[in-house]
Amino acid sequence: MKYRNIYSLFRAQTAKYRDRNVFYTRSSDGGWEARTWAEFEGEAHDFACALLAKGLTRGASVAILAGNIPEWTIADIGAIAAGGVGVGIYPTNSTDQCAYIINHSDAEFLFVDTVRQFEKVTDTSAAFPKLKEIVVLEETAGDSVELVAEENGPLVDVRQIPVTGYAEFLAFGRARRDEYLPRVEETGFNAAPEETAIMVYTSGTTGHPKGAMLSHNYILYSVESLRQSVPIFDDDVSFSYLPGCHVAERISGIYNRLYNGTAAHFVDDLARLYQYMLEVKPTVFASLPRFFEKIHAKIVAENGTDRVSPQTVRDAFGGAMRLLTSGGAPLPNEIAQFFVDAQLPILQAYGLTENICVAFNTAEHLKFGTVGRPMPMCDVRIAPDGEILVKSPMMFSGYYKEPEKTAEMFDADGWLKTGDLGALDDDGFLKITGRKKEIIVLSSGKNVAPAVVENLVKENHLISQCFLSGDGKSYCVALVTLNPLEAEMFARANNIAFESFAGLTRNPALGEIVKSAVEKANARLSSSEQIKKYIILERDFSLEEDEITPTLKLKRRVVADHFADVIAGLYA
Numbered sequence: 001m002k003y004r005n006i007y008s009l010f011r012a013q014t015a016k017y018r019d020r021n022v023f024y025t026r027s028s029d030g031g032w033e034a035r036t037w038a039e040f041e042g043e044a045h046d047f048a049c050a051l052l053a054k055g056l057t058r059g060a061s062v063a064i065l066a067g068n069i070p071e072w073t074i075a076d077i078g079a080i081a082a083g084g085v086g087v088g089i090y091p092t093n094s095t096d097q098c099a100y101i102i103n104h105s106d107a108e109f110l111f112v113d114t115v116r117q118f119e120k121v122t123d124t125s126a127a128f129p130k131l132k133e134i135v136v137l138e139e140t141a142g143d144s145v146e147l148v149a150e151e152n153g154p155l156v157d158v159r160q161i162p163v164t165g166y167a168e169f170l171a172f173g174r175a176r177r178d179e180y181l182p183r184v185e186e187t188g189f190n191a192a193p194e195e196t197a198i199m200v201y202t203s204g205t206t207g208h209p210k211g212a213m214l215s216h217n218y219i220l221y222s223v224e225s226l227r228q229s230v231p232i233f234d235d236d237v238s239f240s241y242l243p244g245c246h247v248a249e250r251i252s253g254i255y256n257r258l259y260n261g262t263a264a265h266f267v268d269d270l271a272r273l274y275q276y277m278l279e280v281k282p283t284v285f286a287s288l289p290r291f292f293e294k295i296h297a298k299i300v301a302e303n304g305t306d307r308v309s310p311q312t313v314r315d316a317f318g319g320a321m322r323l324l325t326s327g328g329a330p331l332p333n334e335i336a337q338f339f340v341d342a343q344l345p346i347l348q349a350y351g352l353t354e355n356i357c358v359a360f361n362t363a364e365h366l367k368f369g370t371v372g373r374p375m376p377m378c379d380v381r382i383a384p385d386g387e388i389l390v391k392s393p394m395m396f397s398g399y400y401k402e403p404e405k406t407a408e409m410f411d412a413d414g415w416l417k418t419g420d421l422g423a424l425d426d427d428g429f430l431k432i433t434g435r436k437k438e439i440i441v442l443s444s445g446k447n448v449a450p451a452v453v454e455n456l457v458k459e460n461h462l463i464s465q466c467f468l469s470g471d472g473k474s475y476c477v478a479l480v481t482l483n484p485l486e487a488e489m490f491a492r493a494n495n496i497a498f499e500s501f502a503g504l505t506r507n508p509a510l511g512e513i514v515k516s517a518v519e520k521a522n523a524r525l526s527s528s529e530q531i532k533k534y535i536i537l538e539r540d541f542s543l544e545e546d547e548i549t550p551t552l553k554l555k556r557r558v559v560a561d562h563f564a565d566v567i568a569g570l571y572a
Contacts, residue, residue, distance in 0.1 A: 001224070005216040006080050006197050007188030009258060014041035017234070017261050023070035024265040024280075032265065032280075035070060043071075043170060047078030048188075049180040050173030051109060054133060058083040058187075061105040061199065064245070065089040065098060065121065066113035068266050071137055071166065072244040073254050075111045076198065083187040084108075086198045087211070088245025090550050091117060092543055097209075099126035101201050105211055105400065106130045111166075113137040118163075128161065137166040193217045199400060200247045202353050211400035212247075212353045221377055221394045222251050223259040225357040228376040230325060230347060234261035237282045237320070241267035243550060247353045248327055252286060274298070274316075281318035289331045290483075290552060292324070292346055293461045296335050297486040301493050313342035325349060325360075328551045330432070332459040336368055348372065350432060354396040354409060355416055358388075359430040370429035380430060381415070387436050388422040389415035421449060438556060440470045446528035448476060450556075453529055456521035462486050462513055464540045465548075467559050468531070469567050477570040478534040479563055480514055481541055502538035511536065533570045537563070 003009040014037045021034040051062065062079035064086060066072050076086035087105045089098055091113075098121055102110060108130050112118045115138050164172070173180070191197075197216045201209040232238070238257065242249040257264055265280050267273055299308060299316050314321055324339065327349040339346045349360040350371035358380060361372035374380040378392040395416050398406035409417055421434045434449030441447055450468035457466040457480065464483040470476035484501050487510060491498055498504040514536055522530040541547035547559050560567065 001193070001217070001220050003220055005188070005191040005193060005195075006077070006219060006255075007191060009220065010041070010044070010077055010081070011188075013258055013261055014038065020234075020261075020263070022263050023073075024263065025070060026266075026268045040070075040074065042174075043074045044077040044081060045177065045181060045184060046170040046173035047074055048081040048173065048184045049176050050169050051078065051082040051084060052180045052183055053173060053176045054109075056082050056084050056108055056132075059085065059196070060130075061085045061087045061107040062109045062111065063087045063089055063102050063105060063107035064111050065091065065093075065117050066111065066137070066244070067091050068240045068242070068244060068268075069113055069137070070266060071111070071113065073258075075135075076244075076254070079109075080191075080197050081184050081188045083191070085196050085213075088198075088200065088243070088250065090243055090245050092550055095120050095124045096126075099124045099128075100208060101211075102128060102131065104208070105199060105201075108132045109135065111135045111137075115139075131161055133162045133164060135164050135166055135169045139165060191216060193220070194397070196397060198250065200245070200250060200353050210402060210405060213397040213400055214247075215397050218394050218396060219251060219255050220259075221392070222357045223256045225375045225377050225394065226252055226256050226360075227260065229357075229360045229362055230323060232256065232260050232262050232284050232323070236260075236262050236284045237280060238262055238264050238284050239267055239273075239276070239280070239282055240264040241270060241273060242287070246551060247356050248286070248351075248551075251356045252325075277316070277318045279318075281320040283320050284323040284325075285317065285321060286325045286327075288328045288552065289326055289335070290329075290464075292326060292331065292335055292339070293483060294485055296338055296461060297483075297489045301489040308338075308342070310342045310344065313339065313344055317344075323347070327351065329553070330455045330458070332461055333368055334459060335461055350430060352418055352420075354418075355390050355392060355394050357392070357394050358390055358418075365429075367425075367427070367429045370425070370431045372430065373428045374430065380424065382422060382424060383411075383417075385436070386421040386423070386433070388418045388420045388430070388432075390418055391415050440468065440476065441472070442470055442476070442528055443472055443474045444528065448529050453478075453521060453525060453531065456524060457517050457531070459521075460513065460517040462490060462510070463517055465554065467541075467554060467556070467563075469560065469570075473571060475532040476528075476530065477567060478518070478531045479559070479566065480518075480534055480536050481539070482510065482514075482536065484540060505536050505538050535566060535570060537566070 017037040022037045022040050023035040024032045027033040062084045064075050079086040089101050118136050193216045196213040198214050199211045201211050295316055303312055324346045326346045331348050347361045348371050351358045357375045358378055359372045360375050365373055381389050383389050419436050420432055421436055422430055422432045424430055434451040438450055439447050440450055453468050454466040465481040467479040468476055482505055487504055491504055518531050518534055547555055
């Protein structure tokens with residue numbers, strides 16, 4: 001590799017692009033404020049010096065609980081430079097979930113962006129035995145917080161945790177640069193490639209999340225694999241709006257931009273993303289299928305199906321777009337075809353926290369219904385039972401403090417077991433067919449992969465989620481939810497009156513669309529896989545109800561529990 005570790009990459013890029021802009025944030029007057037690479041380097045060094053001066057233990061975790069802001073990257077790089085490990089926490093996590101990750105990762109420092117996130121962390125009964133200080137970007141009252149833990153009533157632990165403002169924390173480090181910057185450089189430049197640089201906690205569809213340890217090698221090989229597959233450049237214009245704690249934004253966003261010298265505009269309000277598109281005119285854009293479904297619905301609602309030209313689609317992204325990528329879930333074929341017809345194909349990818357770079361469609365090698373060919377430096381094979389196996393220098397180092405669960409992830413020959421079922425076609429393209437642990441076994445003994453059925457139904461962009469049930473039963477039934485935005489746009493375009501989304505879900509026209517989607521899916525399935533009965537729910541599955549993960553994956557056990565009566569009714 002060109003770089004030994006992340007700090008070497010960081011210093012090389014800040015030296016190369018020193019006076020160029022790297023971060024853009026929304027200003028109070030409605031414009032964009034820029035920070036240079038030199039300022040990025042300075043703040044990261046100040047953060048690292050402060051960590052060392054305040055007693056960060058080598059290899060200890062620095063937790064980051066924040067939205068999409070430059071300080072997320074600064075804290076992450078600063079932690080690595082000081083010999084620590086950056087650990088991200090979803091801003092949408094509950095108080096208990098935040099406390100679990102802080103404690104499980106043995107975090108010694110915590111950075112939060114807002115007073116709301118600060119209050120979330122302090123409004124807990126958990127003790128934080130390793131936490132030395134909380135750094136808050138927004139101004140807060142007081143300089144310490146009392147964290148109280150109770151267990152079965154009696155007081156267990158009371159501690160005073162210092163609370164420092166971000167600017168004050170940086171000033172503290174800056175004042176001690178002469179003493180600590182040489183230590184930062186020695187630590188940073190000499191970090192071994194196999195050392196853990198960051199930890200990514202899987203959002204988890206069941207149980208507590210696991211902390212995947214990702215080394216310097218993992219990151220550097222991954223961004224090089226991305227460069228060889230779907231390269232971005234130092235003159236590209238990009239957005240940062242997906243959660244920094246998720247492996248996709250962490251690697252293909254934060255570190256991919258660092259690797260290629262690409263600047264980022266940080267989206268402070270997702271509701272304004274379309275507005276920002278027109279202002280900023282991005283050239284590259286990575287997202288989830290749901291966003292592209294919304295863009296499709298918006299374009300069709302405003303222009304109709306007969307007046308959409310390639311330029312119309314490009315204009316929806318600001319007019320300068322050259323690269324669209326999607327991951328996390330299958331992209332409906334209807335949406336994929338729409339963008340191909342507009343000469344702006346969405347390149348679908350596949351990866352997992354434990355090995356983010358597995359497969360990618362490219363402009364030269366693109367096939368619908370697949371996630372592309374294996375990426376450079378990644379070998380893929382299919383086990384006899386259909387499970388996708390992976391081997392590469394980009395594999396994770398294991399789950400923190402969980403050797404047994406780590407061992408379960410590998411076969412006897414060292415291949416990573418993804419848990420996903422799939423197949424490689426004659427041209428080497430990988431197709432995902434389901435999750436191994438989610439297989440439904442009917443009373444007849446027939447096995448059904450629910451994701452296969454669900455994804456066929458979801459090929460219609462008006463459908464948000466499809467949940468298949470049938471374990472131990474003689475046939476399969478399904479819960480179907482609608483995309484609120486797309487359904488409402490469809491209603492307005494067709495002069496369908498409605499007072500609420502719940503009422504709209506009962507509209508006969510939308511009912512016919514869902515019926516057609518189910519019938520179309522059934523026509524491509526075996527008898528045992530077919531949906532015999534279904535119901536359209538009055539609301540979508542939600543993050544607030546803990547029914548989906550932050551990346552919109554179904555928490556099957558939670559959904560089954562929440563809608564047990566509805567499912568039972570389908571079998572009545």
